[in-house]
Amino acid sequence: MLRDEINKALEVIKSGGVILYPTDTIWGLGCDATNPEAVDKVLRIKNRPAEKSLIVLLDVDSKLQSYVAEIPEVAYDLIEYAENPLTIIFSGAKNLAPNVVNADGSVGIRIAKHDFCTPLIQRFRKPIVSTSANLSGKPSPKFFDDVDPVIIDAVDYVVDFEQENRTEKKPSTIMKLSAGGQFQFIRK
Numbered sequence: 285m286l287r288d289e290i291n292k293a294l295e296v297i298k299s300g301g302v303i304l305y306p307t308d309t310i311w312g313l314g315c316d317a318t319n320p321e322a323v324d325k326v327l328r329i330k331n332r333p334a335e336k337s338l339i340v341l342l343d344v345d346s347k348l349q350s351y352v353a354e355i356p357e358v359a360y361d362l363i364e365y366a367e368n369p370l371t372i373i374f375s376g377a378k379n380l381a382p383n384v385v386n387a388d389g390s391v392g393i394r395i396a397k398h399d400f401c402t403p404l405i406q407r408f409r410k411p412i413v414s415t416s417a418n419l420s421g422k423p424s425p426k427f428f429d430d431v432d433p434v435i436i437d438a439v440d441y442v443v444d445f446e447q448e449n450r451t452e453k454k455p456s457t458i459m460k461l462s463a464g465g466q467f468q469f470i471r472k
Contacts, residue, residue: 289445290404297408301440302326304417304431306449307341308369308398309456311425313439314341317411320381326413327383329438332420337386339371339456341396341414343405348393351379351411356465363395369456370394373470375463384413394456400445416455424455 293303293314300322302315313329315322317340327334342348345363348355353376362370377384377391385391394414396402405412416424417431425431428447436442458470 286399286445289443290400290407293400293404293441293443294407296441297322297404297412300325302329302438303441303443304436304439305400305404305443306398306428306446307401307414308394308396308453309414310453311417311428311431312414313417313435314412314414316408317341317380317384317413320383323381323383323413326415329435330415330418330420332415334383335387336420337390337392338384338413338415339392339394340380340384340411341394341401341405342411343396343402345395347411348374351391351393352376353378354463356461356463358465358467359461362459362461362467366457369397371456371458373458373460380411390460392458400443426452426454 296303297316300319302325305314313326315326352374371392371394373390373392375390417435418424459467460470461467
């Protein structure tokens, strides 16, 4: 049952663990985005260099102000009207684990619209990391069956929701937004 899976994942994240979970895009690895040790664990599982930044998920855009110093007004319109999952890179990240924040002080944030992620983040009351559930340099898994067994064995909990889902999903669109409101697409 969905509620049980949310509760189990919540306990793992609260205790500093890493989950393998379905998102509004592809299968991801997640943890508390404010816990540097948990973020390190995600990076070790993926064998990913620390300089490559991670995406953070929030449940509602009203929480952006807790994690970004200055939010251009246009960000709210972009989030509201985006037809597909949209990750926005904001400058001036704050209140996040240092290893989530890019060297230039920016962070990629997506407002998740998903049956599992949204209530999980709501209950957790903090952002969670979302990075593709693949080893660094390998293709991102389109379906749960594509997740490398090495990843599955390394996480603290595998969410039992949408594992049979064969709906083709793709990574989010990524857009960099400056404090002045100018933007550029990083990944369409």
